Amino acid sequence: MSSPDQLNWPSAPPVAGGASPQPTAAMTAPGTSPQPFGSGLTTPDFAACLAMGLQPLRLVQGYFFGQISGWSAYSAYPLRQYPCACMETGPHSTGWLGKVSDLDSAWVTAHQTALERLLQEAAAIGAHGVVGVRTEMSHPTSETSCEVHLYGTAVALAGAPAVERPWATQLAGHKLAKLVEAGFVPGWLAYTRCTAMMAEGCYMEYYGSGGCGTGYQVQPVRDAHELARSEAIGAARQVAAGGAMYDVQMFVHESERYNATYITCSLLGSVVRRVRQAMPLATPVATLNLGR
């Protein structure tokens, strides 16, 4: 892999009516590129990156668009059954709780694929990392489609040896500096999720309809919420084993389909690793902002 001084910079766009402008002294100063670069950084983040010796290279992205089969979206693997408790005559149905594993694995794979593509694009231009990564996930057409779009700014560390796999983080600028100052380095972005499905059955008709009175634990509802959250958090702990997953955004979505409740819990965050022991930081200074 090329050293930062020999990076394959993107060529400058032609300038109408004349030759490309020559680099000025400021542009060729250490920490700046002799060629135009692309970045999604704000100006303060850009300045902080330069001060850290991080050379912005290019805006890189990873994209994935896929289809989720109807089977994956709705089929659940049963984990637990709730036998009838209504004590009434007539037809009875068994309530049960399950995981919609195929749907979850489809989304996790989509995110991993997009992340890999982002990192490959960064590695191809000699980047050591990608900062300020943003994640967009959506169902662009219907619930059976998934779209994951990651984009961020590839950066190279001046004088650092080449790496096979760049790191990636949602942080940039001074926030990234603070992370490193506290003893951590960025690893990668992680996305985990779990969808629990609860089919109500007679159990819920009894316990969930107030027929039993007040004060009874509605176990299927509690189990479904716990399953979705504990599996998603547990997966995140596995992904971040040996490190930490910070800045986690936790989303919980609940919907009703075909007399069943679907609860999805997803976690998206930056995996970081500790590289040096950091003592507790000094007491923060309380400030009063007169600007507002």
Place this chain on the structure above:
Amino acid sequence: MVMEEQLKPPGPAAAAPGPPSSAGPLALGGPGHQEADLAELGRALSSGQSARSTGPGGVTSDLTLDEVLLLHSVGLEPAQVAFGVGSVSVAQGAWLWSSGEVADARQAFHQALDEAKEAVRASTRSAGGIGVVGVEVELRVSAHRVDVIVTGTAVRPFTSEDGRRHFNVNYRSPFICDLSARDFTVLTGAGWYPLELVAGACYVHAPRRSVGTAIGQAAQNVELENYTQTLYQAREAAMGQLQSQLAQAGGTGLVDAKIIDRPVHFAPHVVEFVVYGTAIKMLSERHSHPKIAVVVPLDDAVRTFEATSLRQ
């Protein structure tokens, strides 16, 4: 619930965090702060291969990086996202228009909250945590059940490589608080410590007006005193429960109280009044006032060109 005697004041080693030793790492802000050498930090990024393990399972935290650093300054670090769920049934007919309090709903709320808090504590203990900060309480009331979901980040004392623990307040049972990491840092810096998430809830039927009163007021702008009185009644009852839980937890005060005050969506004749907050207790001899530096920002918001204005 954390009882008063469970909380032990900090020992000698738990003095307010001071400036780091000269051999220590760089510090962010405060006394002893050294201006970070950003270039050095950049070089540290290339040393990622020598990362050490932080434990058998990964740490998860929904705190922002700023919040993590603030907690670090008082000797705590995040352990894992902790949550608890309580779902308790409410008897049929409890919401039918009657008079007075819907006692079943109040009972279900407290039972569901207690179950959720106990699950959060169990999860915190298993992660080696001493408490939970930044707790969010999700409350759902439906005709036949009350669901309470409590989510926050379990925190544990930061222990340095020499085995020194940097947060020495001993809780026998994990505390739960709805304070942000910033508020937690400010509070502990002033000598106060959180004990427990305490709550009060009351659901009260608004009494019907008589037919004659309703007809007589039909064309008037008048106060509906039945609703006003109902709200007062609900508030007084809920605050009374809150006060009782506060005393039971051994707290000397309550901060960050949040109030939910609304008609029940499926039974609008019932007023719901829920209040919850963090019970706190002062462990220092006296309250210490934080010294506040006045900052005049020079980075005013930049006026940006808006393309939409062209279409006007």
